[in-house]
Amino acid sequence: MLPEMIEQLSPPPVPAQISWLPQTWGWALIGGILLVLVVWWAWRQWRRWQANAYRRQALAELEHRLASGEGATALAEIVRRTALAVYPRQHVANLRGTEWTDFLDRTLPSKRRDFAGPLGELLSTGPYRPVGSVDQSDLKALSQLVRSWIRDHRTNLQQETSR
Structure with missing residues (x-):
């Protein structure tokens, strides 16, 4: 008799699904602001990545040409x-000797004067020296300096040309 009575009972009602959407407009506003910020940040990162394409290309070509022994x-x-790709031709093309090395030092974010010494002179005179006459340790140090310049140089022309 008890089992028959239990079977006659109606099943308990199933509660309504709980919505994952915010119930107040404040949460929707915060979600919208966060979405806009994420999209803005992604757009800025994409623009920065595009703007630095010349750096990646220069470094790849540098590795290829150094591997082939061009020195x-x-x-x-x-x-x-690389400098001509970033700065206007009239500010870069006519620089020679100490003016060129001073420009390279000014465009580096560090306050050191890495190009002012013998490495800068090697950069200026190295292409005119006979093949094999450049010391390999100096060439290695210069290649590291050039790599760091390509990676880290500043592109704000107003600061560089006003000096």
Whole structure:
């Protein structure tokens, strides 16, 4: 008799599904603001990645040409072409000797004067020296300096040309 009575009972009602959507407009506003911020941040990162494409290309070409044994000639040419890609031609193309090395030092974020010494002179005169006459340790140090310049140079022309 008890089992028959239990079978006659109606099942308990199932509660309504709980919505995952915010119930107040404040949460929707915060979610919208966060979405806008994330989209803005992603857009800025994409623009920065695009703007630095010349750096990636210069570093890849530098590695390729150094591996083929071009040495100081490749370093001088690639650093000059990279500078011409970023700065206006009238500010870069006519720089030679100490003016060129001073420009390279000014565009680095560090306050050191890495190009002012013998490495800067090697950058200026190395392409005109006979092949094999450049010391390999100096060439290695210069290639590291050129790599760091390509990666880290500032592109704010107003600061560089006002000096």
